[in-house]
Amino acid sequence: MPGLPIRPAVRSDGAFLADMTVEAATWRPGASRPRYEVVSSPEYRRYIAGWMRPGDAGFVAESPEGEAVGAAWYRMLPRDEPGFGWVGTGVPELIIGVRPLWRAHGIGRALLRRLLDHARLQGFVRISLSVERDNYAVSLYRTEGFAVVRRGMGRDVMVKRLG
Secondary structure, three states, X not given: OOOOOEEEOOHHHHHHHHHHHHHHHOOOOOOOOOHHHHHHOHHHHOOOOOOOOOOOEEEEEEOXXXXXXXXXXXXXXXXXXXXXXXXXXXXXXXXXXXXXXHOOOOHXXXXXXXXXXXXXHOOOOEEEEEEEOOOOHHHHHHHOOOEEEEEOOOEEEEEEEOO
């Protein structure tokens, strides 16, 4: 599965990134929240509103049939509208989502690596994310070099140094 095509995200991917934001917000098996509820809430809207702004970057994985199945992207969020994983000005915060049927096939890792390489090439020194402690993706982030820098209520902020 890691051999699936991965392409740069473009402006027209905004609706799909909204879908992947919903996947990231409702990752637990059996969990569900209406799409409109997630994408209209300020805490999640900041990750997708106005996609693709200057400083935004991302990648989309596609099935052999050309269907978008996962995405990883980052945004530069301002101090006055920080995301869950905000650690400072000039540090992009990444978001990743994969459709449930395509999880545990290496797609998230492939997307993450592609995004990290891109961030490094763009000159970023660090990248951050937020993850709920019981999310199985925590082990992915740890094996990719992320470390917890701040603990919260059931959710941690993790940072990777890009060097």
